[in-house]
Amino acid sequence: MDQIRITGGQKLNGTISISGAKNAALPLMIASLLTRETLTLANLPRLADVAMLKRILTNHGVDHSVDGKRIGQDVLTGETVHFTAREIVDNTAPYDLVARMRASFWVIGPLLARTGFAKVSLPGGCAIGTRPVDFFIDALRKLGAEIEIEAGYVIAKAPSGGLHGGRIRFPKVTVGATHVAMMAASLAHGETIIENAAREPEVEDLAACLNKMGAKITGAGTPTIIIEGVRELYGARHAVLPDRIESGTYAFAVAMTGGDVLLEGARENLIDKPIEILRKIGAEVTITNEGVRVSRNGHGLAPVHVVTEPFPGFPTDLQAQLMALVCRADGVSTIRETIFENRFMHVQELARLGADITLDGQVATVTGVPRLKGAPVMATDLRASVGLVIAALVAEGDTMVNRVYHLDRGFERLEEKLGRCGADIERIAA
Ligand code: EPZ
Numbered sequence: 001m002d003q004i005r006i007t008g009g010q011k012l013n014g015t016i017s018i019s020g021a022k023n024a025a026l027p028l029m030i031a032s033l034l035t036r037e038t039l040t041l042a043n044l045p046r047l048a049d050v051a052m053l054k055r056i057l058t059n060h061g062v063d064h065s066v067d068g069k070r071i072g073q074d075v076l077t078g079e080t081v082h083f084t085a086r087e088i089v090d091n092t093a094p095y096d097l098v099a100r101m102r103a104s105f106w107v108i109g110p111l112l113a114r115t116g117f118a119k120v121s122l123p124g125g126c127a128i129g130t131r132p133v134d135f136f137i138d139a140l141r142k143l144g145a146e147i148e149i150e151a152g153y154v155i156a157k158a159p160s161g162g163l164h165g166g167r168i169r170f171p172k173v174t175v176g177a178t179h180v181a182m183m184a185a186s187l188a189h190g191e192t193i194i195e196n197a198a199r200e201p202e203v204e205d206l207a208a209c210l211n212k213m214g215a216k217i218t219g220a221g222t223p224t225i226i227i228e229g230v231r232e233l234y235g236a237r238h239a240v241l242p243d244r245i246e247s248g249t250y251a252f253a254v255a256m257t258g259g260d261v262l263l264e265g266a267r268e269n270l271i272d273k274p275i276e277i278l279r280k281i282g283a284e285v286t287i288t289n290e291g292v293r294v295s296r297n298g299h300g301l302a303p304v305h306v307v308t309e310p311f312p313g314f315p316t317d318l319q320a321q322l323m324a325l326v327c328r329a330d331g332v333s334t335i336r337e338t339i340f341e342n343r344f345m346h347v348q349e350l351a352r353l354g355a356d357i358t359l360d361g362q363v364a365t366v367t368g369v370p371r372l373k374g375a376p377v378m379a380t381d382l383r384a385s386v387g388l389v390i391a392a393l394v395a396e397g398d399t400m401v402n403r404v405y406h407l408d409r410g411f412e413r414l415e416e417k418l419g420r421c422g423a424d425i426e427r428i429a430a
Helices: 022-034 048-060 102-115 134-142 175-186 201-212 244-257 272-281 316-326 346-352 382-392 405-410 414-419
Strands: 003-007 012-017 038-044 063-066 079-084 117-121 146-150 153-157 167-169 191-195 216-218 224-228 236-239 259-264 284-287 291-296 305-307 332-336 356-360 363-367 376-378 398-402 424-428
Touching: 003 382, 012 244, 012 414, 022 038, 022 048, 022 079, 022 102, 022 175, 022 201, 048 063, 048 102, 048 405, 102 117, 102 134, 102 153, 102 175, 134 146, 134 153, 134 167, 134 175, 175 191, 175 201, 175 216, 175 224, 201 216, 201 236, 244 259, 244 272, 244 291, 244 316, 244 382, 244 414, 272 284, 272 316, 316 332, 316 346, 316 363, 316 382, 346 356, 346 376, 346 382, 382 398, 382 405, 382 414, 414 424
Parallel strands: 012 259, 038 236, 167 191, 305 332, 376 398
Antiparallel strands: 003 398, 003 424, 038 079, 063 079, 117 153, 146 153, 191 224, 216 224, 259 291, 284 291, 332 363, 356 363
């Protein structure tokens, strides 16, 4: 397994191009199952999770062709990929694939809506929590689906006349189940109302794409989404929105090391809350036509108190990165994780670098320390691993991050993007 070696102490200066959002690309790719025509997605990030989902979609009968393009010398835009599900050849999503990437469970919505049948493996838990699918099952039942769970699979059948509209109210904000309910309801007979819907920008991006395909969705981005079902969806072309978690991650990295970096393509409205926190900590954030510029020159880092919340609150996917940053703050910070029950695995790894963090249930108390020292650390989940990278960028000496396949799931060419801004970082192929 590849490792990444980082020698701390270098400031970051220059430009980082922000890739298309992983968490928008995945539901958009799954939406291609809803039509026999071609869905063209531009600005797809080159990530392990995107490659894995391409494989899964191929199983169901989706053909895809790529015509990525190069702009300038070495700045690759994301890929432009054409997805065509002329017919669904297999309605089953097997355990060995779904278990590796939870989002593949979301194919249940389009498979059910398009063909009336879906057999999808339960995704199982993962490092950050049990991550059940009860909200998905309740939502699909509200659209008329008959659902049973058998031998680790969710087996869903639509009524003979197809799915019908319904009233869905989520007990807790859920991004995935909001995506799935929207996709299934797009082809149901009649009107569906989703209440307490997720307001993440990726939900809005999916709704915008579905509407280009002929769906009739209003209210995406608000807590109430209304879908008027249509008989068929058609091909369309859609560009994936920039990755707000990647943007926030590199913004925290610059705040940590000091320096001045333009996050090219980042959009302020996708990272309002992280920008507010960054300014409180002491970074300077300037909005420009090209993106978001982050700098910190000289003065120290102030402690903060943050609670993770659904959008537009502070995102749980930036929690580990924030924790790494405040390890070097002048004072005591607190971070309360409210979305997942076990998203503090990075704590013991940060402690190996000299961080002073105590946990009490869902609250981490971080007492800033004057320095961190490099050490071998282990990546445990996608976002925890990049938190370790941020800490390593200022740790004295070498840090070796192991199991970097976690990083490759969500960060495109991380060592290249940081290395071009001055970080002393290299990937060591196993
Ligand atoms: C999406 O996961 C993201 N993944 C996650 O990013 C992100 O952390 C999460 O939303 C929250 O913003 C993708 O978009 C691919 P949820 P999702 O359904 O949809 C509970 C990353 O690092 N829940 O919003 O799976 C669940 O256990 C990943 O890119 C139920 O109880 O998350 C969690 O506590 C990590 N029953 C909470 O709701 C259900 O049926 C929010 O989960 C569904 C969810």
